[in-house]
Ligand SMILES: Nc1ncnc2c1ncn2[C@@H]1O[C@H](COP(=O)(O)OP(=O)(O)O)[C@@H](O)[C@H]1O
C-alpha cells in the first residue's frame with residue numbers, strides 16, 4: 001500500500017458480497033468510487049464475493065487508477081480462489097496489493 | 111436401534127456421498143442391500159450426501175424393511191437439512207432411527 | 221430447429237419467462253438443472269429452504285417423465301420453462317411422450333411406508349397447484365405447476 | 374413456438390447434446406445459468422477449476438451479446454447449447470442480434486491495464502477454439518467454442 005501521504009489514516013473498507021458481475025457492476029462501481037473519493041487508502045474485502053467477472057474487474061481497475069492518481073492506493077483482501085484465477089488471467093495479480101485479511105492489510109500499511 | 115439379537119456386533123456403515131438420486135439409485139440400492147445382507151445393524155452415513163430425492167428415499171425404505179424383517183435395524187447418521195426436509199415431507203423422520211454422528215449411533219446401540 | 225421465443229404460458233399471461241431448459245430425458249441430466257432451478261426460484265422471491273423444495277418437486281416431475289413418460293421407449297426431449305409470476309413461480313414441463321392419464325397419477329397414502337409412489341406425493345405437498353394438460357397440437361404433455369411466495373412451504 | 378429438438382452442431386457431428394438454456398439477454402439472468410454450465414463442464418470431464426474457467430468464458434460471451442449484440446436495441450433471446458464431444462466440451466451460443474464482425478472483436482493487449490476489453494480476452498485465454506459464424510438462415514450469430522480435456526487451463 002502507498003504509505004506516502006496519509007500514514008495516520010485508517011483505510012476505507014469496502015465489502016463486496018455475492019456476485020461481483022455485470023448485474024451488480026453499477027452498484028459495485030459506485031461503492032468503490034465513493035470510497036476512493038474519501039481520499040484515504042481503500043481495502044476491498046472480497047471474502048464474501050462468490051464470483052467475479054470482467055465487469056467486476058473493470059470496476060476494480062477504474063477505482064485503483066482513481067485512487068492512485070489521487071495519491072492513495074487500493075488493495076484487495078481475502079481473495080477467493082476463483083477471484084485469484086480471474087486476476088491472474090487478467091495479469092492483474094501483480095498490479096493490486098493483495099492481503100490475506102484486514103489485519104494483515106492494516107499492518108502492511110502501517 | 112434394535113438391540114435384541116446382535117448386541118455385541120459392530121454395525122455396518124454405508125457412506126453415501128454426492129447425489130442420492132435417480133441416477134445413482136441402482137448403486138445406492140446395491141450398497142444398502144449388500145450391507146443389510148451381512149445381518150448386522152446398518153448405519154447410513156449421510157454427511158457427504160448433498161441431495162436426496164424419492165429414488166434415494168425408496169432405496170432407504172427398502173433396505174430398512176429388509177433389515178427389520180431379518181431382525182436388525184437401519185439408522186441414518188448426519189442427516190443434512192435438505193435430507194431431513196425430504197424425510198419429514200415423506201413422514202419418515204419418525205420411521206428411521208436418526209443419529210447426529212457415528213459415535214452417538216454406536217452409543218445408542220450399545 | 222431452433223426456437224427463437226419462449227413457450228407462451230397459457231395460464232398466467234403476466235408471467236415473465238426467466239429460463240427455459242431443454243434436455244434429454246435421461247437420469248444423468250437432472251444434476252445439470254437443479255442449481256438453475258434453485259437460482260431461478262430464489263429470483264422469484266423464495267427463501268433457500270423453499271427454493272430447495274421447489275427443486276425437489278420439479279426434479280421429481282422430470283423423473284416421472286424419464287421413468288414413466290418415455291420409459292422403455294427410450295430417451296426423448298424435455299423442456300422445462302421457469303417463469304416469474306406475480307404470485308411466485310410458474311413451472312411448465314413439456315414432453316413428447318404418450319398422453320398421461322392424470323387420474324392414474326395417484327400419490328401414495330400418507331401412512332404407507334413403501335418404496336415408490338413418493339414422487340407425485342412430494343410434488344403435491346410442495347407445489348400450490350399441479351395440472352396435467354395435453355401438449356400444444358395434441359403432442360405430448362404439459363405439466364403446469366405453481367408455487368406462491370408468502371406461504372409456509 | 375416450441376423446439377422439440379436440439380440445435381444440430383455443425384462442427385462436431387459426434388457431439389452429444391447435454392443441455393440447452395434459453396433466456397432473455399439481460400444481466401440478471403446470468404446467475405441462473407452459471408451453476409448449470411459448471412455442472413455440465415464437470416460432466417464433460419473437466420476438474421472444478423477448469424469448469425469454473427469455462428463458466429467465466431461462457432458468461433463473458435453471454436455478456437457480450439447482452440451489452441454489444443442486443444445492447445441499446447433492448448432484450449432479445451439467447452440460446453446456449455452445451456455438448457459433450459470426444460475432446461471435451463462444445464459450446465454454441467446463438468443470438469438474433471445484428472451480425473458481429475469478428476475482426477472487430479479484439480481482445481486487449483496483455484500489458485494494457487484499463488477497465489474494459491477483458492471479456493473477449495478471457496474467452497480466448499480459456500477456450501481452445503472460438504469461432505463466430507452467421508446464425509442459421511442468416512439470422513443473428515452463432516458463436517462456437519470448444520475446450521479440450523487433458524490440457525492445463
Ligand atoms: N409423467 C408421467 N407419465 C406417465 N405416468 C406417470 C407420470 N407421472 C406419474 N405417473 C404415474 O403415476 C404413478 C405415481 O408416480 P410417483 O408418485 O412419482 O411414483 P413412482 O414413480 O415411484 O411410481 C406412477 O407409478 C405412474 O404410473
Ligand SMILES: Nc1ncnc2c1ncn2[C@@H]1O[C@H](COP(=O)(O)OP(=O)(O)O)[C@@H](O)[C@H]1O
Nearest residue numbers: 437438441442473478479489490491492493494
Ligand atoms: N457479441 C458481440 N456483438 C457485437 N460486438 C461484440 C460482441 N462481442 C464483442 N464485441 C466487440 O468486441 C469488443 C471487445 O469485447 P470485450 O473484450 O468483451 O470488451 P468490452 O465488453 O469491455 O468492450 C467490444 O467492445 C465490442 O465492440
